[in-house]
Amino acid sequence: MSYQTDNIFARILRGELPCVKVYEDAHTIAFMDIMPQAEGHLLVIPREGAASLLDLSAEAARETIVVVQKLARAAKQAFDAPGIQVVQMNGSAAGQTVFHCHFHVIPRQEDAPLRAHATEPVPTERLEALAQKVRAALAQT
Template sequence: MAYDDQNIFARILRGELPAIKIYEDDQVLAFMDIMPQADGHALVIPKTPAISLLDLPADAAAYTIQIVQKIAKAIETGLDAKGIVLMQLSGTAAGQTVPHVHFHLIPSSVHELGRHAAQMGDQEKIKVLAEKIKAAL
């Protein structure tokens, strides 16, 4: 399957759609999930167009995981998270809903998680959580 440059994350990367950003550099963007499974649920995406982890060049994957770790530490510190679920779904059969590789960072335990993308989160609450995470970076 060819990369669809009209997917929601590609559009966020181009600035066509809004996102509550917590980190950005020339290779990676981290932002809050607007349909969170738990308070503080964040996403980290490479700017390299790739549908799944299997399509992402090794150098981009290596750099992205370093930022995933950095954001995870900021979530832990900024939100006093006791645990963080790291989730990466590759392919629709695995549950991937946006065809752009992305990593979920969910401050929680597996026993507390809600269903993915079940309902829209409170955007003002998400912004407050984002500021706490950014302050910890």
């Protein structure tokens, strides 16, 4: 699959669209999902343009998974989550809706069902409050 530079995550990386950012470095950016499946749902994306994990360079994959792990630990602490779900989809048949490689980091609570993927937007103010918790947890590590 060829990479389309007009996808929403590419536009976020270029600063054309806003996001509620929780972390960034030279290789990745992490931000709150605007239609979360659970409270604290984060997205981690590589800065490298790749439609899926299968298209991502080995270096970018290594850098990104390290950040996924860092954000998973922070989300677990920030939301006192007994579990963390990490989801990565490749292709529309797998449920991918934005064709820029990305990882979902979803704090999970016992017996709390997930909301449907990409269906219920959350106000930016609420996302910012949740992001503050993640940033505080990151600062403690």
